[in-house]
Amino acid sequence: xxxxxxxxxxxxxxxxxxxxxxxxxxxxxxxxxxxxxxxxxxxxxxxxxxxxxxxxxxxxxxxxxxxxxxxxxxxxxxxxxxxxxxxxxxxxxxxxxxxxxxxxxxxxxxxxxxxxxxxxxxxxxxxxxxxxxxxxxxxxxxxxxxxxxxxxxxxxx
Numbered sequence: 001x002x003x004x005x006x007x008x009x010x011x012x013x014x015x016x017x018x019x020x021x022x023x024x025x026x027x028x029x030x031x032x033x034x035x036x037x038x039x040x041x042x043x044x045x046x047x048x049x050x051x052x053x054x055x056x057x058x059x060x061x062x063x064x065x066x067x068x069x070x071x072x073x074x075x076x077x078x079x080x081x082x083x084x085x086x087x088x089x090x091x092x093x094x095x096x097x098x099x100x101x102x103x104x105x106x107x108x109x110x111x112x113x114x115x116x117x118x119x120x121x122x123x124x125x126x127x128x129x130x131x132x133x134x135x136x137x138x139x140x141x142x143x144x145x146x147x148x149x150x151x152x153x154x155x156x157x
Contacts, residue, residue, distance in 0.1 A: 017089040026078045027088040030071035055088045
């Protein structure tokens, strides 16, 4: 944990990853620290650098909590640590977006085209539908679902 009285940065700290620990010299930069972590924990060799972060245990609201170290605070935090203090190495899963071409494309069935051609356009539909007029009524949820699934509303298809 950071020491308010510490005037000299530690010459050695401890990295911990998955309950395995390794002594390292404090890295000058956050990026260098990621390199050190990959070096002492070979299982991190293929992990994207952006997925690796660091944390220490600190006190907040009178309880011990894990506090992540932001890249911009690396030097200040490491400089305030005590010798052999533990820095946890954290790995976040990478978010993979496979399709960046926009929305998925769906094929239109004949029933969907028929349904859409029967549906009144908002620009053409009157503000009030005429009661009892089958050409202007909104389809029931069952009619709509059957039209999408390619089923006849009379039950014969």
